[in-house]
Amino acid sequence: MSEVFTTAVLVAVGASAIRLAVPLLLAALGETFGQRSGVLNLGVDGIMLLGAFTGYYAVLKTDNVWLGLLAGALVGLVLGLASAVIAVTLKAEQGISGIGVFLFGLGMSDLLFQKLVGTPIPIDTFPQVDIPLLSDIPYVGEIFFQHSLVIYLAFLSIPVATFVINRTTFGMKIRAVGEYPDAADTLGVSVAGVRYATEIIGGTLAGIAGAVLAITLGIFQQNLTNGAGFIAIALVYFGAWRPTGVMLGALLFGFVNALVLELKTLDIIPRDFTNIAAMAPAIITILALVFVARRFRAPSALTKPFTRGK
Amino acid sequence: MSINLSHQQRRILAYSIPVLAVFAALIFGAVMLLLLGANPIEGYGEMFVGAFGSGDALIATILKATPLLFVGTGIVIAFRANVINIGAEGQMVLGGLFATIAALYLPEMPPIIMVPLILMAGLLGGALWGWIPGALKAYYRVNEILSTIMLNIVAVQLMNYLLRGPLIDPAEKAGTGIPQTERLMESADLPIIFGDRFHIGPVLAILGAIATYYLLWRTPLGYRLRAVGLSEHAARYAGIPVRRTIALALTLSGAFAGLAGAVLVFGSESHRMVTDGSTMGFTGSAGFNGIVAALLGGLHPIWTIPASFLFGGLIVGGQALQRAVQVPSALIVALNGLVVVFVVAADRYRVKLLSVDGRDQEIADDGKTPEGEDESALGSVYDAAPSGTDSYGQDEFYEDST
Numbered sequence A: 001m002s003e004v005f006t007t008a009v010l011v012a013v014g015a016s017a018i019r020l021a022v023p024l025l026l027a028a029l030g031e032t033f034g035q036r037s038g039v040l041n042l043g044v045d046g047i048m049l050l051g052a053f054t055g056y057y058a059v060l061k062t063d064n065v066w067l068g069l070l071a072g073a074l075v076g077l078v079l080g081l082a083s084a085v086i087a088v089t090l091k092a093e094q095g096i097s098g099i100g101v102f103l104f105g106l107g108m109s110d111l112l113f114q115k116l117v118g119t120p121i122p123i124d125t126f127p128q129v130d131i132p133l134l135s136d137i138p139y140v141g142e143i144f145f146q147h148s149l150v151i152y153l154a155f156l157s158i159p160v161a162t163f164v165i166n167r168t169t170f171g172m173k174i175r176a177v178g179e180y181p182d183a184a185d186t187l188g189v190s191v192a193g194v195r196y197a198t199e200i201i202g203g204t205l206a207g208i209a210g211a212v213l214a215i216t217l218g219i220f221q222q223n224l225t226n227g228a229g230f231i232a233i234a235l236v237y238f239g240a241w242r243p244t245g246v247m248l249g250a251l252l253f254g255f256v257n258a259l260v261l262e263l264k265t266l267d268i269i270p271r272d273f274t275n276i277a278a279m280a281p282a283i284i285t286i287l288a289l290v291f292v293a294r295r296f297r298a299p300s301a302l303t304k305p306f307t308r309g310k
Numbered sequence B: 001m002s003i004n005l006s007h008q009q010r011r012i013l014a015y016s017i018p019v020l021a022v023f024a025a026l027i028f029g030a031v032m033l034l035l036l037g038a039n040p041i042e043g044y045g046e047m048f049v050g051a052f053g054s055g056d057a058l059i060a061t062i063l064k065a066t067p068l069l070f071v072g073t074g075i076v077i078a079f080r081a082n083v084i085n086i087g088a089e090g091q092m093v094l095g096g097l098f099a100t101i102a103a104l105y106l107p108e109m110p111p112i113i114m115v116p117l118i119l120m121a122g123l124l125g126g127a128l129w130g131w132i133p134g135a136l137k138a139y140y141r142v143n144e145i146l147s148t149i150m151l152n153i154v155a156v157q158l159m160n161y162l163l164r165g166p167l168i169d170p171a172e173k174a175g176t177g178i179p180q181t182e183r184l185m186e187s188a189d190l191p192i193i194f195g196d197r198f199h200i201g202p203v204l205a206i207l208g209a210i211a212t213y214y215l216l217w218r219t220p221l222g223y224r225l226r227a228v229g230l231s232e233h234a235a236r237y238a239g240i241p242v243r244r245t246i247a248l249a250l251t252l253s254g255a256f257a258g259l260a261g262a263v264l265v266f267g268s269e270s271h272r273m274v275t276d277g278s279t280m281g282f283t284g285s286a287g288f289n290g291i292v293a294a295l296l297g298g299l300h301p302i303w304t305i306p307a308s309f310l311f312g313g314l315i316v317g318g319q320a321l322q323r324a325v326q327v328p329s330a331l332i333v334a335l336n337g338l339v340v341v342f343v344v345a346a347d348r349y350r351v352k353l354l355s356v357d358g359r360d361q362e363i364a365d366d367g368k369t370p371e372g373e374d375e376s377a378l379g380s381v382y383d384a385a386p387s388g389t390d391s392y393g394q395d396e397f398y399e400d401s402t
Helices: A007-036 A044-062 A065-089 A094-116 A140-144 A149-167 A169-179 A181-186 A191-217 A228-238 A243-265 A271-278 A280-295 B007-035 B040-052 B055-080 B088-105 B111-140 B144-164 B170-174 B201-218 B220-230 B232-237 B242-266 B279-283 B286-296 B301-325 B330-355
Strands: A128-130 A146-148 B192-194
Touching (some): A007 A146, A007 A243, A044 A094, A065 A094, A065 A191, A065 B330, A094 B286, A149 A169, A149 A191, A149 A243, A191 A228, A228 A243, A228 A280, A243 A271, A280 B111, A280 B144, B040 B055, B055 B220, B055 B301, B088 B144, B088 B242, B088 B279, B220 B232, B242 B279, B286 B330
Antiparallel strands (some): A128 A146
C-alpha cells in the first residue's frame, strides 16, 4: 500500500481536489447568501445544469471560454430571479418548489442538448495560469498554483463574501432579514427586496458553478452535475452558514472525490465497489449535519416566508 | 377580496386551485412545444387520448397512479405532522430492494403467504429509510429536507451496487451484465385482477389511503400526529411525545413509499428489479410526483386518490405526447418540474382560501376529536428541550466571527 501513496499521487490528488471543489464552492457560496437571508433554494442543481449547458453551448459556438462563463452566469441570474418569485412573492413551500426547479433544469438542459447539439463534442477548457514564483515551489506549487484563473477567483470570492456578509450594510440587512424579518421590516428594510437580491446572487453563482464544471471538463452530458447542487446545499449547513466553513467543506468534498477517483484509476477500489465509494459524500454529509446541528443554529427565518404583521 | 363566497364555494375554489396550477404549467409546456416546432393542440390531444382515451390507456393510467397514491398518502401523513419528506425516492428504492431480497432468498411458498411477505418486506425497507431521517430530526435536530436528499443518494448507490453485484441475474453476470435480478419467483407476483396486467396494487393503494384517513382522524395516534403538525409547543404542553411522533411520521411516510417500491417491482411486466443507474429510472420520479399528488389532493388522503389518478394520466399522456410529436423524453421531465413548481406555488392560495373560512380547516376537517386522546398524555417521558420551537434548537447562538 505504501508504494501507492507516492508524492506524485498525493500531489495529483491535492491538485484535483482543488479543481473538483470549485463548482461546489461557488454554488454553496451563492446558497449561503440566500440562506442567510432566510430562503432555502433547493433548485441549485437544476440551475447548475442549465448554467452548465448554456456555458458549454456558448463555448461550442464562440470558442471563447469567458463568454461561456458569462452565458452560464446570465442563465443563473434569470433562474435566481424566477426562484425568488416562487419563494418570496408566491411564498411557495421552499422544501418542495426547489425540487420542481431541479426537475425542470434536469429535463430542460437535456432537451436543449439533444435538440441543439446531439452528439457530445469536446470544447475548449480554461487555460492554465501558473502563478509566477509560487508555482515553482515543489509540490505546493503544483497543488495550489497551477490552475486556471476561475479557480483562483473562486477562492478569492470567499474573503469577499465574508466581508460583504459581516462588514457591509447590505450584509447586515441580509442577516437581519434572515434572523428577525419583523424587526428588519419595522426599520424600513425591504425583506422581499433583500431576499430577491440574495436569490439572484445565489442563482448567478449556481449558473457560474455549472458553467465552470462544464468548461473545466470540456463536455456536457445529461445530468452532468450528478447531484452536486444538492451537496452544495448541504455544504452550507456543513459550513455553519459562513463562507469560510463552506470553503472548508467544499475542499473536503473535493478531496474525497479526488481520492476516490485516484483509487479507482489505481485499481485499489475494485470496480464492484465504486457504488459503495460513491456513497461516501452523502454519508459524510449526514454525519456532518448531526455534528453541525448540535453546535450551530440555522438563521431563524430560514424557509419561512415573510408576511407583514403576522 | 372573495368575502362574499359561501363556505362551500370557497372549498370548491380551494380544491380547484391546484388543478388550475397544473393547467398553467401545461400552458407553459405549450410554449415549449411551439418552440420545439410541434403543434401543442395536437400534442395535448394525443396526451388526453393517451391517458384516458381507451381501456388500455385507463389501465396504464391507473397503474401509473398507484405508486403516486402510495407515496402521496405517506406524504400526507408527514405533512400533517409538519414534516417534509423529500426522501420518498430513496424509500421506494429501499422498499423495492427489501422486497426483492425477500423474494430471492425466501423459500418458495404459495402466493397467499408470499405476496403479503414481500409487501411487508417493502414496507419495512421504506420504513427504515424514513425512520433514519425521522430519528435524526427528532433527536439530533437534523433538517429532514437535507438528510432525506442525502439518503436518496445513498439509496441509489446501494441499488446500483446490489443489482450489479450480489443480486445480479446469474445469466447476466455471465452475459452482457445488465444490472437486473433474475425473474423473481412467480408466487410473489402481484395477483392479476383482470386483463393481463391490472394487478392488485391500485386496490391496495386505495385501501391504504382510506386506512390513512381513519388513522389521521379517528385514532389517538392520528390526533397526535396532527397536533404536533399544528403546534409543536401546544402538543408538548399537552403531554404528547413530540419527538417520537416526528420520528414516527417519517417512518410511516417511508413505509408507504416502500410499498410503492415493492409494487413497482412485483407488479412490473418483467418481474425483475432493474436499474439504469439513476433513482428516476426505477421510481419514474414517483417519489417527487407523489408530493404533487398529495398537494393536488389538498393533503387529504381521500382526495389524493383522484389526484393521483389525474397525475398518473398526466404522466402516461405525457409519454404519448412525446411519442406522437417526436420530442425528446427530456421534455416530460422538464414539464414535470414545471407542474411541481406551479402546484407548490399555488398551494398557499389553497390554504388561504380554506383558512379565511371562519373555522380552522386543519383541525375541524372532520369534526370529532378521537376518543381516548388522553392516553397520549400518559405516553412517554418526553424530555423537553430547554427551549426552542424550531428543530435546530436555540440554546446556542453562534458568534458571527468568520
